[in-house]
Amino acid sequence: MNQDQIKAVIETVLFVSEEPVKVKDLVELMSGQANSDAVESALADLEVDYKGRNLQVRQAAGGYRLATRPEHGWWVKRYLKRTTRSKLSPAALEVLAVVVYRQPVTRAEIEEVRGLDCSGVLHTLMEKDLIRIVGRRKVVGRPLAYGTTTRFLEHFGLNSLQELPKLGEVSNA
Amino acid sequence: MTYKVRLEIFEGPLDLLLHLIRENRVDVCDIPVATITDQYLKYLDLMKVLNIDVAGEYLVMAATLTQIKSRMLLPRSEDGHDEEDPRKELVDQLLEYQRYKGAAEDLRNREEEHEEVFRRALTGESIEVADNTPPEDVSLGQVSLFDLLKAFEQVLGQIGDVGRHEVEVDEMELAERLTFVMKRVGSKGTEFTQMFDEGTRRIEVVATFLAILELIRQRQIRVQQNGIHGAIFIYPIMMERG
Numbered sequence: 001m002n003q004d005q006i007k008a009v010i011e012t013v014l015f016v017s018e019e020p021v022k023v024k025d026l027v028e029l030m031s032g033q034a035n036s037d038a039v040e041s042a043l044a045d046l047e048v049d050y051k052g053r054n055l056q057v058r059q060a061a062g063g064y065r066l067a068t069r070p071e072h073g074w075w076v077k078r079y080l081k082r083t084t085r086s087k088l089s090p091a092a093l094e095v096l097a098v099v100v101y102r103q104p105v106t107r108a109e110i111e112e113v114r115g116l117d118c119s120g121v122l123h124t125l126m127e128k129d130l131i132r133i134v135g136r137r138k139v140v141g142r143p144l145a146y147g148t149t150t151r152f153l154e155h156f157g158l159n160s161l162q163e164l165p166k167l168g169e170v171s172n173a
Numbered sequence: 174m175t176y177k178v179r180l181e182i183f184e185g186p187l188d189l190l191l192h193l194i195r196e197n198r199v200d201v202c203d204i205p206v207a208t209i210t211d212q213y214l215k216y217l218d219l220m221k222v223l224n225i226d227v228a229g230e231y232l233v234m235a236a237t238l239t240q241i242k243s244r245m246l247l248p249r250s251e252d253g254h255d256e257e258d259p260r261k262e263l264v265d266q267l268l269e270y271q272r273y274k275g276a277a278e279d280l281r282n283r284e285e286e287h288e289e290v291f292r293r294a295l296t297g298e299s300i301e302v303a304d305n306t307p308p309e310d311v312s313l314g315q316v317s318l319f320d321l322l323k324a325f326e327q328v329l330g331q332i333g334d335v336g337r338h339e340v341e342v343d344e345m346e347l348a349e350r351l352t353f354v355m356k357r358v359g360s361k362g363t364e365f366t367q368m369f370d371e372g373t374r375r376i377e378v379v380a381t382f383l384a385i386l387e388l389i390r391q392r393q394i395r396v397q398q399n400g401i402h403g404a405i406f407i408y409p410i411m412m413e414r415g
Contacts, residue, residue: 058290093281101273
């Protein structure tokens with residue numbers, strides 16, 4: 001397959017896929033006809049091709065997807081008859097921030113940082129699938145340890161946790 | 174019956190402290206403990222006036238502050254040894270909390286930006302609608318609870334001193350207040366202080382304020398502030414028919 005053909009296959013797959021498409025999956029799909037180098041360069045090409053378009057090729061949660069552009073968000077919401085996506089509360093964001101930078105982290109450790117009970121918030125975040133239990137600490141009481149999920153990356157439009165700034169470099173005080 | 178407000182939008186005693194530090198324009202590392210403690214306790218009083226269920230952690234912090242305040246008054250030992258600043262532990266805690274608060278702010282920005290980007294919906298995926306979310310998800314938008322409390326305090330201040338007696342809210346029907354507030358807000362919104370007429374009794378001010386908090390929780394109104402110390406405005410949230 002030449003570069004144009006590979007691009008065509010990838011664009012098509014991105015269009016029909018409901019989840020971010022991983023490079024690995026694309027290589028597997030075109031096994032024998034395109035290697036990962038060819039797939040990656042085709043993806044990079046596509047990203048550039050879409051620069052001037054009304055949709056974008058976007059990296060998300062370790063894969064690629066077709067998505068709308070932020071400047072058209074208002075129209076999408078109007079079309080979907082939806083006011084706004086449910087946003088997270090300040091308390092939920094604070095707990096999430098501690099989980100992101102300290103994972104795996106226990107409830108006691110989160111509460112120490114915030115100086116406030118957070119069992120309710122943890123429960124909500126679990127329900128929203130933004131955090132999950134990743135194990136237990138090997139200390140007395142064997143407390144649960146929490147970490148972030150793939151859904152977390154998607155919610156914040158992140159490709160990986162490495163995209164987040166270092167703790168303390170975003171201080172806004 | 175006494176109406177108890179149970180809002181989960183408090184961000185905790187550390188958050189209140191940071192708020193006071195910022196408002197007094199002082200350095201976190203060199204907190205004027207006496208001043209900050211007084212202001213902190215004043216906020217707790219205000220919450221009591223409103224009959225807000227103050228979490229135990231706020232009281233623990235009040236005790237800690239009072240203790241630090243008294244230790245600051247003790248004369249330093251004379252053998253020349255540098256004793257540890259009694260504020261150190263609290264300062265460390267505040268700095269640590271501040272870092273995570275910054276990170277939370279960063280997440281908020283990312284969430285807001287990403288909120289405008291849409292992907293193909295999963296087949297049969299129902300769109301998340303905001304109104305069945307649990308109370309933890311109450312967001313005041315750009316106005317913090319502390320800002321609201323401050324505005325409330327100013328209104329109360331115009332009536333008379335903030336007393337320490339128990340205020341019974343039972344004679345006011347909350348439902349009636351909710352309707353009153355919604356009417357005042359109208360379809361275009363209004364300024365916070367416009368909610369309270371001159372000569373309003375103290376008890377009515379408290380009831381109206383509680384009604385405002387309740388309506389925020391129910392997502393019927395939202396509040397917005399012009400700048401850090403600017404006027405606070407209340408707007409209705411229009412329900413779109415889905």
